[in-house]
Amino acid sequence: MIPTPIVLASSSPRRFELLQSLDLNVRVVNVSHTEIIEKSWPTREIPLQLAIQKNRNAIDTRQQGEILLTADTVVLLDNEILHKPGDELEAAQYLSRLSHRHHEVITGVCLRTEEEICFSTTTKVWMNKLSDEAIHYYIDRYQPFDKAGSYGIQEWIGWSHISRIEGSFSNVMGLPTSEVYQAVRDLNPML
Numbered sequence: 001m002i003p004t005p006i007v008l009a010s011s012s013p014r015r016f017e018l019l020q021s022l023d024l025n026v027r028v029v030n031v032s033h034t035e036i037i038e039k040s041w042p043t044r045e046i047p048l049q050l051a052i053q054k055n056r057n058a059i060d061t062r063q064q065g066e067i068l069l070t071a072d073t074v075v076l077l078d079n080e081i082l083h084k085p086g087d088e089l090e091a092a093q094y095l096s097r098l099s100h101r102h103h104e105v106i107t108g109v110c111l112r113t114e115e116e117i118c119f120s121t122t123t124k125v126w127m128n129k130l131s132d133e134a135i136h137y138y139i140d141r142y143q144p145f146d147k148a149g150s151y152g153i154q155e156w157i158g159w160s161h162i163s164r165i166e167g168s169f170s171n172v173m174g175l176p177t178s179e180v181y182q183a184v185r186d187l188n189p190m191l
């Protein structure tokens with residue numbers, strides 16, 4: 001396999017690990033991006049638009065052949081976006097809203113060389129009932145303030161309280177790996 005160089009403009013350690021698991025050659029560049037959500041965007045399109053916005057705003061240090069990759073993950077519940085919680089109270093509110101029902105996780109991804117491939121992927125997630133005790137235990141121990149919807153499927157709460165998903169697991173963690181791999185191949189036929 002020819003290691004295609006990916007320039008990851010993201011501060012998410014999960015995205016870095018997931019890309020590395022694809023045996024791709026990844027380097028990370030700093031991001032200092034403020035997300036601006038425009039009112040005209042349909043709710044379900046927000047993660048895609050944010051991924052595109054992050055891509056446009058990233059400081060482009062690409063060498064020839066490198067692919068600039070950006071992404072954005074949100075939780076969608078009752079047509080409302082749950083981003084990262086601002087504090088413990090909001091984290092607890094999000095988790096009690098997610099308890100005992102299903103929701104969607106949408107990740108927008110944007111890859112750019114001379115061409116651009118941008119798309120979004122949706123995963124449905126079924127959360128069991130979360131007691132107040134479980135919610136407070138999870139927030140205290142795992143501090144999920146860097147996670148959309150205040151939870152990590154890859155952490156205790158996911159292993160113990162998520163009964164089912166429909167779609168990609170890695171998408172919930174921040175990157176739909178098989179679709180990213182296909183897009184990388186489409187941009188680089190040498191792979």
Ligand SMILES: Cc1cn([C@H]2C[C@H](O)[C@@H](COP(=O)(O)OP(=O)(O)OP(=O)(O)O)O2)c(=O)[nH]c1=O
Nearest residue numbers: 010011012072073147148151152153172173174
């Ligand atoms: C729902 C869920 C989200 N997440 C994470 C993925 C993302 O890192 C984060 C959502 O925040 P994002 O705004 O998508 O990404 P980020 O701020 O971490 O990184 P950057 O904008 O620099 O690329 O939530 C999990 O790790 N597990 C989960 O189960």
